[in-house]
Amino acid sequence: MAVLDAIDTLAPIREKVEAGERLDFEDGLTLIECDDLLALGELADLARRVRGGGDEVYFVQNLYLNQTNVCRVKCKFCAFARTRKQEGAYTLSADELVEEAVAQYERSRFTEIHCVNGENPHVDLEFYAEVLRKLRSALPDVHLKFYTASEIHHMSKLEGCTHEEVLRVLKDAGLGSLPGGGAEIFSERVRRLIAPGKEHPDEWFHVHDTAHRLGIPTHCTMLYGHVETYEERIDHLLRLREQQDASGGFLAFIPLAFHPENTVFERRGFTFTTGADDLKMIAVSRLMLDNIPHIKAYWIMMGLPMAQIALHFGADDVQGTVVREEIFQAAGATSGTEQKIPELVRTIREAGRIPVQRDTLYNELRRW
Numbered sequence: 001m002a003v004l005d006a007i008d009t010l011a012p013i014r015e016k017v018e019a020g021e022r023l024d025f026e027d028g029l030t031l032i033e034c035d036d037l038l039a040l041g042e043l044a045d046l047a048r049r050v051r052g053g054g055d056e057v058y059f060v061q062n063l064y065l066n067q068t069n070v071c072r073v074k075c076k077f078c079a080f081a082r083t084r085k086q087e088g089a090y091t092l093s094a095d096e097l098v099e100e101a102v103a104q105y106e107r108s109r110f111t112e113i114h115c116v117n118g119e120n121p122h123v124d125l126e127f128y129a130e131v132l133r134k135l136r137s138a139l140p141d142v143h144l145k146f147y148t149a150s151e152i153h154h155m156s157k158l159e160g161c162t163h164e165e166v167l168r169v170l171k172d173a174g175l176g177s178l179p180g181g182g183a184e185i186f187s188e189r190v191r192r193l194i195a196p197g198k199e200h201p202d203e204w205f206h207v208h209d210t211a212h213r214l215g216i217p218t219h220c221t222m223l224y225g226h227v228e229t230y231e232e233r234i235d236h237l238l239r240l241r242e243q244q245d246a247s248g249g250f251l252a253f254i255p256l257a258f259h260p261e262n263t264v265f266e267r268r269g270f271t272f273t274t275g276a277d278d279l280k281m282i283a284v285s286r287l288m289l290d291n292i293p294h295i296k297a298y299w300i301m302m303g304l305p306m307a308q309i310a311l312h313f314g315a316d317d318v319q320g321t322v323v324r325e326e327i328f329q330a331a332g333a334t335s336g337t338e339q340k341i342p343e344l345v346r347t348i349r350e351a352g353r354i355p356v357q358r359d360t361l362y363n364e365l366r367r368w
C-alpha cells in the first residue's frame, strides 16, 4: 500500500483514536492489512499517549522456572513438551525447585518467579500447591506468577473440582498472579489444527474470569504467525477486550510470535515471523486493546533490538531480566536467556524513554 493511500485509509481510525472512541473489527482489519509500518507505529504510540501513557518503559527482575516438561497435550507448535519416558523428560520435586530458586536469588535478587509447565498427568493438585507454599516460606518477598489457565484447567480435571476451588487452594498457598499462556488463538478452526488436545477457549476465559473475581490478576497472550488468518487475530484481540470489560484483571498483553524450530511446522517449511509482522502486531494490539494497561515487547522472542523499536509502536514494557527461559529456546529463539539490568536500561534510554523497574503489579521500584 502506498504511503499516501495508507494515510487516507488510516485517517478515520486516527480520528477515532484522537476522540477516544473504540475501534471495531473492520478497523482492526484495516490496521493489520496496512503495510505502512511507520504510520501504524505512530498511530499506536498516539493511542498509548491519548490513554494516559507517558515516557516510562517498564521491566521486572524475574526468574523463569519450569517444574515439569511432561505433557499429555502434544500441541503441534511446542518444542518443550516430552512424554514421561522420552529422553530429556523431567519432573522436579518442590524441594528441588525451591533449592534452585533460592540459589538463583542469591545471584540476582529477582522480585518475581514466572513458572509454567507441561500438563503432567502423573501429579496432583498438591504437587502444584506444595511448591508455592515452600517458595513463599523460603522467599517471602518474591511474587509467584505461576501456572497458565490451561494448567489450572488441567488441575481441575486431575482433582475433579472447579476452577474456583483450584484457584482458592493455590491462592492460599501463595499464588500471586497467572501468566497469560495457553491462549494460543481462540479460533476453534485454528485450535483444531495446532492444538487439538487443548481445552476449549471458553475454559481459558472461565479461569481468567474466576481469577479476576478472586482478586488474582492475570496476563494474556496470543500466539501468531502460524496458520491463523488476520481475521482470527483480530477476533482474538476483541475477545480479550470483551473479557477485560467484564472482569478487568488483565495487567498486560503479550503478543508471541510462533517459533517453528524443532516442531512439526519446521518440517513443513514454516519460517519465523518477520520484524515487520512483529511490529505490526504490537501496534495493532495497542490500538485494539484500549482497556488493557500494558503491551509487552517480549525481547526473548523478538530480540532486544526489535523490542527497542517496538517501544515506538505502542509497547511500554520489555518484560524483564528473564533468567533461564526454556520454552522459546527449545523452539529456536536465539536471543539468550538472560539480560542484565544495565543493558535493559541502556536499551530503553537509547529509545528515548525512561527505564522504570517495576514489580509484577506495576508498582515502581526504581527509575533511571
Ligand code: SF4
Binding pocket: 071, 072, 073, 074, 075, 078, 079, 080, 081, 117, 118, 119, 150
Ligand atoms: S504448549 Fe503447553 S500444553 Fe501444549 S504441548 Fe507444550 S507444554 Fe503441553
